[in-house]
Amino acid sequence: MTAGGFDALVPVTDPDALREQEQAGAALADAVRELLDATVRTRLDPAQLHAAIPAVREVTESLLADAADGPRGLEPSSDGRMRVHGNPMVGALNPFAPPLRIDWDGERAATRFTVGAAYEGPPGCLHGGIAAAVLDQVLGVIPSSIGLPAMTATLDLRYRRPTPLGELSATAWLVERDGWKLRLEGELTDAEGEVTVSATGLFVVPRVAREHLGTPTGDAGEFAPPAG
Numbered sequence: 001m002t003a004g005g006f007d008a009l010v011p012v013t014d015p016d017a018l019r020e021q022e023q024a025g026a027a028l029a030d031a032v033r034e035l036l037d038a039t040v041r042t043r044l045d046p047a048q049l050h051a052a053i054p055a056v057r058e059v060t061e062s063l064l065a066d067a068a069d070g071p072r073g074l075e076p077s078s079d080g081r082m083r084v085h086g087n088p089m090v091g092a093l094n095p096f097a098p099p100l101r102i103d104w105d106g107e108r109a110a111t112r113f114t115v116g117a118a119y120e121g122p123p124g125c126l127h128g129g130i131a132a133a134v135l136d137q138v139l140g141v142i143p144s145s146i147g148l149p150a151m152t153a154t155l156d157l158r159y160r161r162p163t164p165l166g167e168l169s170a171t172a173w174l175v176e177r178d179g180w181k182l183r184l185e186g187e188l189t190d191a192e193g194e195v196t197v198s199a200t201g202l203f204v205v206p207r208v209a210r211e212h213l214g215t216p217t218g219d220a221g222e223f224a225p226p227a228g
């Protein structure tokens with residue numbers, strides 16, 4: 001199951017039209033992601049750079065002909081789940097998002113993704129804040145995947161070694177549930193399988209969501225810590 005949305009299904013009047021809209025928006029985001037990468041990597045001379053600007057501005061203007069005034073917020077998707085399409089880690093419509101596609105198998109949330117020049121911190125390596133955002137997101141899909149939409153209260157990171165740009169993976173699991181509080185752990189791993197960053201997070205179901213969800217059962221049940 002792909003995680004990252006909110007598990008409760010909502011009625012969608014015309015899922016085919018919505019899917020077509022999502023696919024077109026995601027294709028545009030892919031193209032702009034390539035533009036973002038090219039913008040960082042280009043070595044064209046100043047005159048050539050200035051010459052590129054009008055074409056980019058023209059596209060921007062055309063997109064703003066029909067656009068939201070601000071962020072998109074939570075919207076129904078064609079799969080019947082609510083999603084934040086502008087999310088900078090998983091949002092299909094956000095060119096800054098790698099984007100992460102996070103799978104939840106009932107025990108672990110996991111994603112494989114590629115990061116390039118736009119995410120560079122130390123030379124050739126992933127920016128530490130992006131590593132934090134990836135882990136926040138991968139840990140953060142677990143609460144909603146088990147029906148307890150929660151927000152990050154604390155996120156502790158241990159940067160063990162530099163994370164090279166390129167193919168990476170991240171995984172997270174639930175360690176403990178205490179009422180409305182979830183203790184989660186996760187890891188970011190490089191292409192060689194080395195753990196570069198490990199994370200521990202406390203996620204709390206906010207008061208407003210608690211009022212809708214009723215009484216917590218207070219134990220992790222089947223969501224026990226994975227072996228190893």
Ligand SMILES: CCCCCCCCCCCC(=O)SCCNC(=O)CCNC(=O)[C@H](O)C(C)(C)COP(=O)(O)OP(=O)(O)OC[C@H]1O[C@@H](n2cnc3c(N)ncnc32)[C@H](O)[C@@H]1OP(=O)(O)O
Nearest residue numbers: 136137140141149150151152153154181204205206207209
């Ligand atoms: C609609 C869902 C969307 C869900 C959306 C999911 C999207 C996932 C995306 C990735 C995750 C993010 O980036 S989320 C964005 C980054 N995070 C945030 O912006 C969160 C900002 N902080 C908050 O909104 C709030 O402080 C909360 C929700 C964390 C907690 O506030 P609250 O709901 O009023 O809860 P409160 O009654 O005070 O506390 C409940 C229990 O949690 C404990 N507790 C609370 N905060 C902490 C803390 N920092 N450290 C230790 N413990 C804490 C309390 O001691 C208490 O324990 P006891 O007395 O019961 O034992």
